[in-house]
Amino acid sequence: MKNKLFDYVERDNFIFRLSGLTKIICFFCLTFAVMLSYDIRPILCVFVFSFVVLHISEIKLSQIRLMLYYTMVFLLLNFILTFLFSPQYGVQIYGTKHVLFQITERYVVTQEQLLYQITKLVKYASVIPLGMLFLLTTNPSEFAASLSSIGVSYKASYALALTLRYFPDMIRDYNDIALAQQSRGLDLSKKEKLGVRLKNIMNICVPLIFSTMDRIEVISNAMDLRGFGKHKKRTWYAKKPLRKADYLSMLFCAAVFALTICISVFINHSRFWNPFI
Amino acid sequence: MKKKLFEFKTKTIVATGLGAALFTLLFMYVKIPTGIPETQIQTAYGVGAFFAAMFGPICGGLIAFIGHFLSDSVQYGSAWMSWVIASGFTCFIIGLVYPKLKVDEGIFTGKDMILFNVYQIIANAIAWIIIAPVLDIVIYAESPSLVFTQGVVAAISNAVSAGVIGTILLKLYSGTRASKGSLSKED
Numbered sequence: 001m002k003n004k005l006f007d008y009v010e011r012d013n014f015i016f017r018l019s020g021l022t023k024i025i026c027f028f029c030l031t032f033a034v035m036l037s038y039d040i041r042p043i044l045c046v047f048v049f050s051f052v053v054l055h056i057s058e059i060k061l062s063q064i065r066l067m068l069y070y071t072m073v074f075l076l077l078n079f080i081l082t083f084l085f086s087p088q089y090g091v092q093i094y095g096t097k098h099v100l101f102q103i104t105e106r107y108v109v110t111q112e113q114l115l116y117q118i119t120k121l122v123k124y125a126s127v128i129p130l131g132m133l134f135l136l137t138t139n140p141s142e143f144a145a146s147l148s149s150i151g152v153s154y155k156a157s158y159a160l161a162l163t164l165r166y167f168p169d170m171i172r173d174y175n176d177i178a179l180a181q182q183s184r185g186l187d188l189s190k191k192e193k194l195g196v197r198l199k200n201i202m203n204i205c206v207p208l209i210f211s212t213m214d215r216i217e218v219i220s221n222a223m224d225l226r227g228f229g230k231h232k233k234r235t236w237y238a239k240k241p242l243r244k245a246d247y248l249s250m251l252f253c254a255a256v257f258a259l260t261i262c263i264s265v266f267i268n269h270s271r272f273w274n275p276f277i
Numbered sequence: 278m279k280k281k282l283f284e285f286k287t288k289t290i291v292a293t294g295l296g297a298a299l300f301t302l303l304f305m306y307v308k309i310p311t312g313i314p315e316t317q318i319q320t321a322y323g324v325g326a327f328f329a330a331m332f333g334p335i336c337g338g339l340i341a342f343i344g345h346f347l348s349d350s351v352q353y354g355s356a357w358m359s360w361v362i363a364s365g366f367t368c369f370i371i372g373l374v375y376p377k378l379k380v381d382e383g384i385f386t387g388k389d390m391i392l393f394n395v396y397q398i399i400a401n402a403i404a405w406i407i408i409a410p411v412l413d414i415v416i417y418a419e420s421p422s423l424v425f426t427q428g429v430v431a432a433i434s435n436a437v438s439a440g441v442i443g444t445i446l447l448k449l450y451s452g453t454r455a456s457k458g459s460l461s462k463e464d
Contacts, residue, residue, distance in 0.1 A: 066352075067351075067353060081423055082423055086420035093418075120417070123417075127355045131350055135350055155285060158290055158294070159290050159294040159339060160297070162297075163293075163298045170298045194309070201307060202445060205442070205446075206449060209327070209450075210450065212295050212296075213450070216291050216295055217288075220286075223287050228287050229286075229290075271418065
């Protein structure tokens with residue numbers, strides 16, 4: 001169990017110098033651009049672009065290896081399950097049927113299904129580096145500041161800042177309690193039956209949650225005493241001022257977003273790009 | 278003091294922050310395998326339901342939203358937005374039971390228990406059988422039969438988690454609170 005949520009390592013390059021606000025806006029623009037379109041051509045462009053940016057940001061492979069592994073397993077599972085549950089969904093979407101080969105009566109591989117599933121795969125795969133980029137190149141202290149500057153209530157942003165601040169503490173507490181309970185003979189492994197294991201997990205969760213409840217009391221009193229929430233607005237220590245590069249990046253990502261929408265509306269006349277008609 | 282449904286005082290903010298940290302931790306590391314492959318009972322939903330019942334809908338909704346978003350982002354690099362929204366929605370609806378409970382005064386009767394579970398089951402059913410699959414289809418154009426099957430499985434396992442773990446936590450926590458008027462003057 002790693003006790004830090006993100007391996008944030010400060011580096012000095014173009015991506016790291018951008019403000020958190022810029023990164024969050026670019027992230028949303030590109031993610032929504034990919035999410036809303038089902039045309040493989042612009043999606044592939046974003047896919048290539050996100051890997052180029054990942055390269056520029058100098059994030060080490062060791063930082064994201066585990067994420068990549070989980071993601072690949074997930075994508076593969078989704079790919080297989082989609083085919084198992086609805087092998088003809090592509091035909092339904094595109095309205096034509098070009099059979100490649102037949103496995104059984106129900107499972108016929110068609111070009112339409114293949115295009116649908118590959119588009120979906122690339123769609124998910126291109127969003128993932130963007131998420132990683134945002135997480136790994138933004139200073140955790142800057143998260144809350146950038147959220148509140150896009151209009152999220154500062155109280156909600158502060159809750160997120162508290163989450164990031166107390167996550168390592170929670171992990172430490174959890175480990176302490178788990179070790180203490182195990183030294184008293186509590187078995188958390190798969191050898192125990194389901195009911196017993198549930199009870200054992202409760203034996204760790206209950207002290208953890210009750211100590212959290214006490215801590216909530218202490219922290220909220222401390223914040224109240226310092227006058228938290230008195231004013232409508234607050235300033236953030238970690239907030240970075242916007243510069244020329246920030247405006248240009250935001251403009252670029254907004255343009256990509258607008259362009260994919262335009263392609264869907266004016267060229268494809270639907271979310272799907274249909275090469276079969 | 279009467280509890281307001283949508284109040285957002287300092288204590289609610291802190292409860293949201295710490296609750297979300299707890300949710301993230303449990304969501305990532307503490308799962309109970311059911312024996313069916315790839316289907317685990319998420320203990321996090323039990324804790325989410327507990328916080329929702331203790332601090333109200335805004336706190337509950339944000340805890341599940343932030344917690345699910347962070348753990349997805351950390352594990353997969355990018356969050357699966359339709360399910361994150363459904364998570365937030367579940368705990369938001371459970372939070373609606375908040376003004377009716379008096380757990381922090383040490384009261385959690387059999388009737389409260391039934392009330393909490395009714396809210397919890399309705400919330401899970403709406404979120405996982407309707408909202409999550411519909412958003413999957415709208416946002417990601419997933420195939421309907423796949424997402425509805427996933428939704429039903431998720432609804433059952435999350436309702437079990439919220440029902441069992443949430444109820445036990447509320448009962449235990451109410452036991453640690455001194456109830457109103459429990460002290461009496463000795464004659």
